[in-house]
Amino acid sequence: MQYAKNILETIGNTPLVKLNSITEEIDSLILAKVETFNPGNSVKDRMALKMIDDAEADGRLKPGGTIIEGTSGNTGMGLALVAIVRGYKLICVISDKQSKEKMDILRAVGAEVIVCPTNVEPDDPRSYYSVSKRLATETPNSWYVNQYDNPSNSLAHYEQTGPEIWEQTDGKITHFVAGVGTGGTISGVGKFLKEKNPNIKIWGIDTYGSVFKKYHETGIFDENEIYPYITEGIGEDILPKNVNFDIIDGFTKVTDKDAAVFTRKLAIEEGIFCGNSAGSAIKGLLQLKKHFKKEDVVVVLFHDHGSRYVGKMFNDDWMRERGFLDEEITKAIDLIKDRVGNQLVTAKTEELVSHAIERMRTHDISQIPVEDQNGFVGSIDESDLFRLYFEDKNIADKPIKEVMRKAFPIVNKDASIDKISNLIDKDNKAVLVDLENGTYQIITKYDVISAIR
Template sequence: MKYAQNILQTIGNTPLVKINKLATGIDALVLAKVETFNPGNSVKDRMAVKMVEDAEADGRLKPGGTIIEGTSGNTGMGLALAAIVKGYKLVCVMSDKQSKEKMDILRAVGAKVVVCPTDVEPDDPRSYYSVSKRMAEEIPNSWYVNQYDNLSNTAAHYEQTGPEIWEQTEGKITHFVVGVGTGGTISGVAKYLKEKNPDIKIWGIDTYGSVFKKYHETGIFDENEIYSYVTEGIGEDILPKNVNFSLIDGFTKVTDKDAAVYTRKLAVEEGIFVGNSAGAAIKGVLQLKEHFKPDDVVVVLFHDSGSRYVGKMFNDDWMRERGYLDDTITKAEDLIKDHVDKPLVVVRTEELVSHAIDRLRKYKISQIPVVDTTGIVGSLDETDLFRSFIADKNIADKPVKEVMGKPYPIVKAGTSVDEISKLFSKDNQAVLVHLSEDKYHIITKHDIISSMK
């Protein structure tokens, strides 16, 4: 009989799958190393078990101990499998930008999950780096994994992933492309492949908001490059020891939108249901296509499963909120379709200005139409109110009709966006759409700008 002694023995030997439709226009054979076939559904299973076993061997991890790690979710899953089989407790510290599915899965396999804010500096005591270290100091008989600087991470891919790719391509691989986060995958695979053939090119996929690309090209760690981004699992605001820049031939950056869009394209055009970093990786391959020749063999690694992003990249509402769905926006009705069900906020001519101010604050808006019994007769915006306040500090107690401006222009639902845009000026900050006999909706500059995404 053939069977594994435990789930850890099923890690590795993931398939190479040819990319067909999405590789149209690329003069090379493009193969995906689909790591979702690992038991924890990601490439991180490999290094998680390697780090645990190396820590056991040198005494850093003792029987009955607690494993503590800051993770985007996938390393946590690999560590959870190891903890279950080997009898350890596990605490996973995550940033709040990670998907709810990742957090729920970790809790399902027995891990304690601690969530930290994303938009803080790495050395901030609230960051998931700092919280992980502090918990390792406070919890008795614990071991802080530190996948970023733990070189067992790189070793796992040098010993496993690199050899698999070499054997599966019969040594014909010419380019390896992969998203870079902790750096273990790219560095371990690169080290092995370049030892076999120094001419193999290694390309890293980076994201906007990460320091890798500029640092690799200039040697400068530019803090101005660091800002919040949506793409999960790749990019960093630190320089992990596992990133061996000397083995990497270059980086290309992929936008959050492209990463999300191409994640969905992989599912619907290739039937490969993988995660957000895979979308970034395949878009990166397309961006690098001028580097490939007809006889080249390009291997791109897909880190994890799409099941961890069902509430994000595979959710139309989530995508639409961020402007990632390429909905055609050509008319007034297109601009307001996501909030057309909300009532138009108005103020009456005889109400006090203080009422209008309260409404602006409550609904977080900057413009408000003014009405009376005959219909729409004027408008107020925060700029005009500010100017009026400078002139008269008692303005809040006056009726709206004394400070209101001209009514906003009114257009039909079918009016083009180009025509609507021309109606905005220094003196006019909004446009009203006439939807039915007594129903109107407002279009602001924000709506126009949002349609440009």
């Protein structure tokens, strides 16, 4: 009989899969190392097991102990599998930009999940780096994993992932492409491959808002490059010790939009249902195509599974809200199609300004059309109310007709974006769209800006 003694024995030996449609513009053989076949559905299972093995061996992790780690979700899943099999408790500290699916999955496998804000400095006491370190000092019989600086991270890929790729390509690999977060995967695989053949090129995929690319090229850690980004699993605002910049030949950066769009393309065009960093990796590979020759064998690593992103990259509403869907927007109806059927928020001329203010607050809007029994006769804007308040502190108790400005222009649903843009200026903050069935919707400056691709 052939069977694994526990789930941990199924880690590794993931397949290489030839890419066809999405890489048709490249003549080289492009192979994907699909790490979703690991039991925790990500490449992080490998290093999670290795880090725990090594911590047990040297006594840092003792029986019945608590494992504590700051994670974007996938390392936490790998640690959870080992913790279940070996009887450890697990606390995962995760940033609030990570998908809800990741948080739910971690809780489903018994981890305690603590969520921290993303948009804070690494040394801020609220950051997931700081919170995980603090918990490790406060929790008896605990071990702080620290995947960023833990050498067992890259060693796992040096001992396992790199040899697998070398064997699977019969030593013919010429380029290895992978996203860079903690740096363990690219550094461990890269070190092994370069020891086998120093001519193999190692390319890292970075994201905008991360420091890796510029630091690699200039040696400068530029804090001006650090800003919030949507892409998960790659990029950092620190320099983890596991990133071996001497191993990496170069970086290319991929935008949040391209990462999301190509994550979906992988599923639709190749049938490979992977996560956000895979979209970054394949778009980065396409950006690097001038470096590949016809006879080359290029391996790109896909880190995790698409099931962790069904509420994000695989959700049309989420994509549309961020301008990531490549939809043709040329006329008024394109801007408001998601609101057709919703009731337009309006105010009456005889209502008090306080009523309009409450309506703005409730619906999170900045402009309201004003109407009477004859139709639209005026408009109010939050910037006007702000200015008028300093002229008259009793403005909230006045009727709207005393403070309203002229009515918003009305356009038909086929009006061009250019026409709408020309109508919106400092004196007129919105236009109304006649939907031809007795109903109207509003288009604001924000709607037009949101449509910019």
